[in-house]
Amino acid sequence: MMFLNELKPGMKAKVKEICIENEMLCRRLMDMGIAEDAEILITCKAPLGGPVALECANQSICIRRNDAACIQVERV
Amino acid sequence: MKQTALVGNPNCGKTTLFNSITGSYEYVGNWPGVTVEKKVGVLSGVSEEQIIDLPGLYSINPVSADEAVVTNCLLEVPVDGILNIVDAAQLNRSLYVTLQLLELQKPMLIALNMIDVARNRGIKVDAVKLAEQLNIPVTPIIARSGEGCNDVKTEITRLGGETKPSFFIDYGPLVEPMILQIEKIVGDEHTVPARWIAIQYLEGNAAVESWLTVRGLLDQLNGHRITLEEQIIEIQSVKSLSQYFRMVRSVLISDMVQVVEQRVNARMVTRTQQLDRIVTHPLLGAPVFLIFMFLIFKVTFDWVGTPLSDVLSIWLDQDVSPWMNQFLISQGASDFIIAVITNGIISGVGGVLVFVPQIFLLFMMISFIEDSGYMARVAFVMDRIMQLFGLNGKAFIPMIIGFGCNVPGVMAARTIEQPRERLFTILLTPLMSCSARLPVYSLFAGTFFAANQSMVVFSLYLLGIIVALVLAKVFSLFAGVSGTGMFFIELPPYRVPQWKTLWRSTWEKGKGFVRKAGTFIFGGSVLIWLLSYLGPTGAHVQMNESLLAIIGGWIAPVFAPIGFGTWQAGVALITGFLAKEVVVSTMNIIYAAPDAGTLATAIGQAFTPLSAYSFMVFVLLYVPCLATVAVIRKETGSTKWTWFSVGYALVIAYILALVVYQGGKLLGFGV
Numbered sequence: 001m002m003f004l005n006e007l008k009p010g011m012k013a014k015v016k017e018i019c020i021e022n023e024m025l026c027r028r029l030m031d032m033g034i035a036e037d038a039e040i041l042i043t044c045k046a047p048l049g050g051p052v053a054l055e056c057a058n059q060s061i062c063i064r065r066n067d068a069a070c071i072q073v074e075r076v
Numbered sequence: 077m078k079q080t081a082l083v084g085n086p087n088c089g090k091t092t093l094f095n096s097i098t099g100s101y102e103y104v105g106n107w108p109g110v111t112v113e114k115k116v117g118v119l120s121g122v123s124e125e126q127i128i129d130l131p132g133l134y135s136i137n138p139v140s141a142d143e144a145v146v147t148n149c150l151l152e153v154p155v156d157g158i159l160n161i162v163d164a165a166q167l168n169r170s171l172y173v174t175l176q177l178l179e180l181q182k183p184m185l186i187a188l189n190m191i192d193v194a195r196n197r198g199i200k201v202d203a204v205k206l207a208e209q210l211n212i213p214v215t216p217i218i219a220r221s222g223e224g225c226n227d228v229k230t231e232i233t234r235l236g237g238e239t240k241p242s243f244f245i246d247y248g249p250l251v252e253p254m255i256l257q258i259e260k261i262v263g264d265e266h267t268v269p270a271r272w273i274a275i276q277y278l279e280g281n282a283a284v285e286s287w288l289t290v291r292g293l294l295d296q297l298n299g300h301r302i303t304l305e306e307q308i309i310e311i312q313s314v315k316s317l318s319q320y321f322r323m324v325r326s327v328l329i330s331d332m333v334q335v336v337e338q339r340v341n342a343r344m345v346t347r348t349q350q351l352d353r354i355v356t357h358p359l360l361g362a363p364v365f366l367i368f369m370f371l372i373f374k375v376t377f378d379w380v381g382t383p384l385s386d387v388l389s390i391w392l393d394q395d396v397s398p399w400m401n402q403f404l405i406s407q408g409a410s411d412f413i414i415a416v417i418t419n420g421i422i423s424g425v426g427g428v429l430v431f432v433p434q435i436f437l438l439f440m441m442i443s444f445i446e447d448s449g450y451m452a453r454v455a456f457v458m459d460r461i462m463q464l465f466g467l468n469g470k471a472f473i474p475m476i477i478g479f480g481c482n483v484p485g486v487m488a489a490r491t492i493e494q495p496r497e498r499l500f501t502i503l504l505t506p507l508m509s510c511s512a513r514l515p516v517y518s519l520f521a522g523t524f525f526a527a528n529q530s531m532v533v534f535s536l537y538l539l540g541i542i543v544a545l546v547l548a549k550v551f552s553l554f555a556g557v558s559g560t561g562m563f564f565i566e567l568p569p570y571r572v573p574q575w576k577t578l579w580r581s582t583w584e585k586g587k588g589f590v591r592k593a594g595t596f597i598f599g600g601s602v603l604i605w606l607l608s609y610l611g612p613t614g615a616h617v618q619m620n621e622s623l624l625a626i627i628g629g630w631i632a633p634v635f636a637p638i639g640f641g642t643w644q645a646g647v648a649l650i651t652g653f654l655a656k657e658v659v660v661s662t663m664n665i666i667y668a669a670p671d672a673g674t675l676a677t678a679i680g681q682a683f684t685p686l687s688a689y690s691f692m693v694f695v696l697l698y699v700p701c702l703a704t705v706a707v708i709r710k711e712t713g714s715t716k717w718t719w720f721s722v723g724y725a726l727v728i729a730y731i732l733a734l735v736v737y738q739g740g741k742l743l744g745f746g747v
């Protein structure tokens with residue numbers, strides 16, 4: 001089992017499951033097409049536990065690291 | 077009159093297109109969430125065609141307050157047609173909104189925007205095929221350059237009449253009967269079709285739910301959704317009903333995209349990615365931001381702005397004033413009129429207008445940040461710090477806008493999803509040192525700290541930010557919630573701002589300052605001058621015996637402990653509530669300063685460097701200006717919070733000014 005926050009910048013992964021509690025954020029991610037089987041590339045991680053920037057389907061988005069820790073992924 | 081609403085994803089170029097087809101100058105910027113309010117315009121040259129520009133939305137089911145504006149507009153306003161902007165570079169996501177709009181069964185057309193961006197990424201979208209798929213007109217455009225905008229205009233005028241789109245999604249044997257049932261309860265006498273309400277309700281659309289509540293329909297529906305959800309979860313492999321709807325639409329969209337989209341070549345590293353390696357670099361990110369801010373500051377106060385303002389000020393004193401005097405005398409104006417004009421209006425209004433160059437420069441640089449795409453990166457870089465104080469990175473966007481003017485800053489907080497974080501951002505944005513405070517700093521720092529003027533002013537800007545952050549923490553502690561905040565932002569690709577847009581947005585912002593000079597400050601100046609001219613014993617009294625001195629004298633003692641217990645300071649601060657630059661106008665009048673030099677001398681006698689700094693701290697923090705208070709009232713919808721925003725600011729301003737003054741005296745700066 002691996003989670004999105006464990007990936008390093010430049011790594012690609014496929015989403016397995018999203019178990020974020022915050023319903024608003026969940027919906028936002030869905031709207032952006034971040035759902036099961038979506039491919040994600042980590043582009044940047046802010047220092048000191050700051051947010052993570054990732055790319056998915058040509059869009060670049062940021063979420064917090066603790067939320068990234070609730071997205072189960074599989075490396076590709 | 078025909079109304080067409082502009083709907084689409086955030087940052088897909090809606091306002092750019094709106095400006096182009098209506099000839100307006102609405103606010104454009106390169107981050108999601110620039111437009112937060114409904115704006116109405118008229119198609120240029122076609123007066124019966126009204127266009128409504130709306131905020132962007134990721135989905136019809138609103139998460140943030142600005143998205144709710146759109147859903148509510150669709151629910152309440154009987155628009156005649158919809159102009160849906162689709163971002164060609166983000167086809168999948170855009171079409172998700174498109175499908176939900178099509179279900180409204182209103183005349184609709186698509187403007188396929190950003191085809192230049194898509195092309196650069198090797199994406200080609202076939203507009204003809206898309207039109208066939210959706211059965212509505214599709215016009216490819218590049219809103220930024222204006223390409224295709226005229227075709228959109230023609231299509232809008234053609235839109236409507238009997239041709240309603242015949243679009244229909246079948247949600248399957250389980251859901252359809254339920255939709256029908258709900259349709260019957262809702263009835264079809266509304267601005268939107270009952271089917272649409274039914275679908276949105278089943279998906280859990282909050283705005284639609286409150287729409288139903290208002291009409292007393294929600295109670296009748298409550299059981300329906302729960303039963304259906306249970307069934308769906310059992311039969312389909314989904315987690316919720318809304319996910320089911322999403323799935324049905326997503327399948328449709330993928331099929332469509334397969335037909336209309338062509339990916340030519342694999343993507344190379346884009347310029348945006350290269351830039352982001354520096355700007356959002358783990359170590360360089362924050363320093364880059366600080367350097368950026370400091371440069372802006374230096375340009376405004378040191379390198380360009382102040383010298384320009386000085387030139388203007390000298391021109392006003394040496395040419396305009398004497399010329400006006402001569403002119404009035406030659407026209408045989410009475411002494412009274414001459415005094416009102418030269419001592420009242422020219423001192424008051426002119427004293428503020430000399431800061432126009434500085435303020436326009438500041439606005440221009442803020443506009444540059446807004447249109448470049450850097451804004452969203454700042455939110456990313458600052459999020460960790462903001463989180464420590466109970467806010468999120470997005471709160472920094474209203475704050476940066478607030479450096480220009482607090483009013484749009486407060487409004488920009490709408491994109492913050494969490495209501496509590498949004499409220500705090502609204503309450504704290506007025507602590508950002510806006511351009512109206514700049515004349516006060518220029519005057520005082522120029523007089524007392526000429527050698528390190530820009531450092532002194534910079535310290536005030538920083539103080540504003542620090543106080544805001546500390547208070548955010550205090551507020552969160554008092555609110556007693558530690559729960560998880562939320563942070564989500566999309567990083568748009570960088571764009572080189574166009575001169576045209578840059579100039580326009582600078583002008584749109586700066587215009588407000590000039591307009592204030594012509595209204596508030598003009599009126600205020602005349603009033604102040606009159607009050608200084610009249611006294612209990614009659615007209616043309618000594619300034620110290622005027623009504624103004626009496627009024628100021630009442631509150632002066634309150635300010636004595638913080639270093640400026642003079643009636644002049646008291647009066648200036650009272651009038652400063654109208655707009656903070658009025659502080660300078662008022663001082664110009666009451667120190668009866670014919671020019672900037674004399675004012676500086678007069679102030680030099682009335683204040684010490686320490687009390688001057690204390691005064692600047694007080695002006696920075698004490699009560700938001702009138703316009704800001706009004707917008708806080710509107711955005712919070714609460715009189716209580718509005719009073720709170722005024723009250724806490726006064727208290728904090730007093731305490732900090734007291735600390736500065738008394739502390740400074742103890743340290744021996746008092747002389």
Ligand SMILES: Nc1nc2c(ncn2[C@@H]2O[C@H](COP(=O)(O)OP(=O)(O)OP(=O)(O)O)[C@@H](O)[C@H]2O)c(=O)[nH]1
Pocket residue numbers: 085086087088089090091092093103104105106107108109110111112130131132133189190191192193217218219220221447571
């Ligand atoms: N390259 C390119 N840029 C565009 C195009 N249309 C708009 N832009 C840019 O996209 C950015 C966003 O434009 P806006 O018009 O503010 O977008 P909006 O949809 O109103 O955004 P929100 O109000 O935040 O929802 C601006 O920087 C525009 O200059 C286009 O066709 N091509």
Ligand SMILES: [Mg+2]
Pocket residue numbers: 090091092103104110111130131132
């Ligand atoms: Mg807009």
